[in-house]
Amino acid sequence: MATVDFLKKLVEQTPAECDEDHLPVVVYSVPQMPSRNAAIMKNGKSPLPEMLAGLRALRTQGAQLVAIPCNTAHFWYDEMCREGGLPIVHIVDAVCEQVEKSHDIHGPIGLLSTEATLAARIYHDRMSRRGIGMVVNCQEERDKYVTPAIDLVKRGHLTQAGDLVAMAVENLLERGAKTVILGCTELPVALDSIAYPQRYFCVDATRALAEATVSRALG
Amino acid sequence: MATVDFLKKLVEQTPAECDEDHLPVVVYSVPQMPSRNAAIMKNGKSPLPEMLAGLRALRTQGAQLVAIPCNTAHFWYDEMCREGGLPIVHIVDAVCEQVEKSHDIHGPIGLLSTEATLAARIYHDRMSRRGIGMVVNCQEERDKYVTPAIDLVKRGHLTQAGDLVAMAVENLLERGAKTVILGCTELPVALDSIAYPQRYFCVDATRALAEATVSRALG
Numbered sequence: 205m206a207t208v209d210f211l212k213k214l215v216e217q218t219p220a221e222c223d224e225d226h227l228p229v230v231v232y233s234v235p236q237m238p239s240r241n242a243a244i245m246k247n248g249k250s251p252l253p254e255m256l257a258g259l260r261a262l263r264t265q266g267a268q269l270v271a272i273p274c275n276t277a278h279f280w281y282d283e284m285c286r287e288g289g290l291p292i293v294h295i296v297d298a299v300c301e302q303v304e305k306s307h308d309i310h311g312p313i314g315l316l317s318t319e320a321t322l323a324a325r326i327y328h329d330r331m332s333r334r335g336i337g338m339v340v341n342c343q344e345e346r347d348k349y350v351t352p353a354i355d356l357v358k359r360g361h362l363t364q365a366g367d368l369v370a371m372a373v374e375n376l377l378e379r380g381a382k383t384v385i386l387g388c389t390e391l392p393v394a395l396d397s398i399a400y401p402q403r404y405f406c407v408d409a410t411r412a413l414a415e416a417t418v419s420r421a422l423g
Numbered sequence: 424m425a426t427v428d429f430l431k432k433l434v435e436q437t438p439a440e441c442d443e444d445h446l447p448v449v450v451y452s453v454p455q456m457p458s459r460n461a462a463i464m465k466n467g468k469s470p471l472p473e474m475l476a477g478l479r480a481l482r483t484q485g486a487q488l489v490a491i492p493c494n495t496a497h498f499w500y501d502e503m504c505r506e507g508g509l510p511i512v513h514i515v516d517a518v519c520e521q522v523e524k525s526h527d528i529h530g531p532i533g534l535l536s537t538e539a540t541l542a543a544r545i546y547h548d549r550m551s552r553r554g555i556g557m558v559v560n561c562q563e564e565r566d567k568y569v570t571p572a573i574d575l576v577k578r579g580h581l582t583q584a585g586d587l588v589a590m591a592v593e594n595l596l597e598r599g600a601k602t603v604i605l606g607c608t609e610l611p612v613a614l615d616s617i618a619y620p621q622r623y624f625c626v627d628a629t630r631a632l633a634e635a636t637v638s639r640a641l642g
Contacts, residue, residue, distance in 0.1 A: 359440055
């Protein structure tokens with residue numbers, strides 16, 4: 205559903221008056237590839253060979269630019285750029301651009317993500333290079349809200365997941381975050397399925413990726 | 424957005440407990456191909472060569488089954504089956520299966536579609552073979568509601584389109600239809616964006632296609 209959400213936001217961000225104005229898109233979505241989380245956290249099988257196979261498939265179809273609507277997959281960003289032969293929009297760079305250009309976004313910035321995205325410092329390294337400080341949920345909140353919400357989205361229980369994500373956001377706002385990054389692509393799917401007033405304080409990494417992709421695709 | 428809507432419904436219809444349970448999908452979405460409507464109605468350039476190129480691309484990626492979330496494109500169904508080398512789920516067959524298996528669906532059945540889908544009898548021929556009678560909007564209603572609604576979806580104005588589709592549905596219900604087929608894949612996108620109480624009387628061809636596709640993919 206994260207891929208569907210990305211495609212929806214890609215279409216929404218594209219200025220179009222008719223079919224022809226929309227971007228030509230090829231999608232390679234193979235959810236059977238090894239878990240990104242298990243590979244990082246439990247030394248599981250690496251998904252890199254299958255992600256490179258995906259990049260080869262996209263290149264064969266003439267793709268000129270790649271977006272990957274999975275935050276954790278960006279752990280292998282450098283290898284994918286080096287071996288995939290295609291430019292890839294980095295989801296965290298896209299989020300940083302949103303944060304820097306918005307006057308409504310103030311620090312410190314909260315981050316909701318998978319355990320693996322946190323452990324691998326996928327956001328922390330790029331954000332700290334830009335001087336942006338971050339706040340995260342404590343382990344207990346992650347176990348209680350974020351991880352189960354991600355699993356619920358994969359099982360299709362969106363509103364139930366949305367309620368959990370809302371609670372994780374609340375906790376970060378209480379902890380001092382002024383803005384919260386939805387840094388796993390299941391999270392905006394969950395939150396968009398409920399009417400959540402604090403949604404305004406969230407930066408949607410999927411939407412940021414879509415915006416950066418459209419912007420680069422249209423030059 | 425019709426492709427996004429189809430993918431969303433495909434994911435929703437798939438029984439899944441985790442990533443791996445979801446179907447592997449490759450998508451080829453090239454909105455620059457010639458207009459299906461113009462080809463049928465105005466003797467414009469045929470989209471068939473580019474649709475066959477799409478089928479070749481999907482076959483190269485290992486696709487075993489194809490769904491095409493565009494009703495009008497089914498005008499070229501026989502050629503695509505013959506020359507594409509892949510089984511294709513026919514959207515009208517998927518709708519007929521829905522109609523036949525549902526006890527809530529009663530005739531006569533209304534049809535909302537593009538002018539080309541109507542003119543080419545894409546629904547009429549298959550439905551009448553199954554003995555299902557149909558009712559359509561008059562030309563004036565189509566010009567006023569259906570055609571502008573489709574264009575509005577392509578431009579991203581979903582709720583405005585939704586209001587027009589609702590009026591087209593109302594007119595068919597008044598004309599005696601007991602059920603209305605949303606027989607152009609922009610129409611459910613429009614109607615899903617508004618809270619429309621009569622949605623219950625509509626058969627969504629996109630959802631029917633997704634259901635038939637999941638059912639065939641899972642054997």
